[in-house]
Amino acid sequence: MSLDQVVVVGVSAAGLTAAETLRREGYTDRLVLVDGDQRPPYDRPPLSKQLLRGEWEEEKLTLRPPAALEGLDAEWRLGVRAERLDLAAGRLALADGSDIAFDGLVVATGVRPRALPFAVGRPGVHMLRTIEDALALRREVVPGAAVVVVGAGFLGTEAASVAAELGCRVTVIDPLELPLQRQLGPRIGQRVARLHRDHGVQLLCGRGVADVRETDGRVSGVVLDDGAEVAADVLLVAIGAEPVTDWLRGSGLTIDDGVQCDEFCQAAPGVVAAGDVASWLHPTLGRLRLEHRMNATEQGMAAARTLLGKRTPFAPVPYFWSDQYDVRIQVYGRPTAADFTAVEGSLDEGPFAAVQRDASGRTTAVAGWNMPRQLRALRQALVEQQAVRC
Template identity: 45%
Template sequence: MSADDRRLVIAGASLAGLRAAQALRQEGFTGSLTLIGDEPHAPYDRPPLSKDFLTSEGPPPDTGLPVPADLGARLLLGSPATALSPDERVVTLADGARVPYDGLLIATGAEARRWPGAPPPPGVLTLRGRDDATALRRRLGSGHRLVVVGAGFLGGEIAAAAHRRGARVTLVEASPQPLASAVGPTAGAYVAALHREAGIDLRTSTTVTAFESRHGRLAGVRLSDGTRCAADTVVLALGAVPATGWLASSGLDTELGVRCDIRLRALRPDGTVVPGVVAAGDVASVPNALADGRPLVLGHWTNAVEQARAAARTLLAPHGPDAFRGVPSFWSDLHGARFRSVGLPALADTEEVRENDLAGRRLEIAYHRNGALVGALTAGRTGRLARYREALHHTVSGQRPEVGARG
């Protein structure tokens, strides 16, 4: 079978899926290309949903991702993938359609982590997709009482955006500092100070124990410190989980996302390669050199883009020499501070604070594990990241060839 006779299918029509489709065409693939999307919307960008989308005046900004006119792809939107049969090489959709493939790229992303207890009452929301952001945007306004549960970057961005819209915001965080497990205690204290300085009611070392309703409507939350917060809306920002439920009977290893080898080929639980299947983006669990080769799921924009390109190349040449050796990076804007990071600060056992100026909105921290650099974080010092990125690329490119995956 020649390359142009192959039927390539991408399950997931968001950032990673679209970028993979573009990469396939750029690599010279001219055969059949299909993108499957669970939402009815054309591909769009997610990072603005917790920022400008919530704060802009007038109509919400367009977050759509440009789809090249010459992409030549069939888009199947609004009917998510519900099952995969690698032996038959068929993806089944919610409407019963069966989509055959010769090569499959899994890019179904992640889902918002749900409340662990009984289903909460109406008025308790999550924010993952455009429809979620639209529902939240409609609720926000002057005097609106909002409780955000989880003070990670997503929760912090939602809280900051709502505050700009005039809402009265309470931000509830189970840890002693926001983001402490992700970027350490110094950056966590810095973010906490930003929130409190802006006028957000930040409650740390605190959890929500119950939701209160009155006449069928959300009225407030009870907290673990015994206090009560009135609330018109609650947003759960408890993290995300890879969207792998549709792969339950596929035979793929999906215990912690779709486990892949270093070429982004999907693996079975015994470590063997699933022929013709690769993964990329928030759903993929990929060996990372900064973590000594341990598979990690990274929900970052740049990671999705870089893995999409690498997975596309692997799909066209499964036994090629290329391995994915990306350096993770992310960004966030909170209360006038522009945070940028490279590497994996969460892995560090020590941090070196090189600048900490809350008033000037400047911060620079280098993160080390066993004496080796594993990440860096800045606020207002983006230009300083280049040398950290270069050092981390050197570390990643010097890793030994992958062992363990067979196929």
């Protein structure tokens, strides 16, 4: 299929990498990059760590220097959202009233944070997705502040660790019994809970949030599902995210927990998806949608190549990491809520490397706690095992 005009919607890690790959692989025609954020593409993992802590300023998050972005020879449409897709006509309507024709489309609109409906818009209540979000939260995470974090997943626990290190009084609330239980199972969840308690964080796990209290027009507390109240000067809502697909309603694409794609990241003829918004058929792991930084880059490249007719099944070994206090947690594979088993060190203290196996004894994921070298060796076993299954 001839491509005269390619539009990339969403220009964070996945969309930018897709655009770069198109140019690198020989696409020379018109390229239009659309994003609702007014800023040039920037990295998001540091928002809850280095930027929130004040170690980095916003300029350091920029993914590419200006000269590299200019070198893409693209038309940039920043600060304007995609409003509607007409797949049959090959046209994209934008929020400013304009529209763009295309014969190749990359969908990379990512995710947005899930909100607590009764907390939206209240002063002192924050969510964390953009640089502006992180800077607003940073201004309020000051020594002595009572910071309540709703959600004990990776984002919530990372932000809680930063707030505790900055001298805040931190409380984390989550309906599950342990932090990161859904992602890493109970044994590692217990270790993460102890890590936070050792740094003075109060964990209220197995609890829900029913309401938010205000005093003088600002959040002052959180009401739990049992009626108890927790004082709060600052409230961070970190209860997960949802794919940004509202602009695709009625487009003809299949939307179900993201944009449904085949194993080549293709959602329809001439349309591919990449990054957090893409739900694709992994050749060995089944249907996946990953909100991981490394996946965004790798899938952006794979999707661009598919658009150019260079179709190869996208079959990565998933990888993600989390930095909390002086600990780096790294995971390869597709973990479940089952327990890991240590193969070096102990899950209870000190560094460790651990594996998770399915009922047949096959390794499905490996996890490390400050043990990167050993984890790379375990990852290789996952790579070889996946190659055999393919």
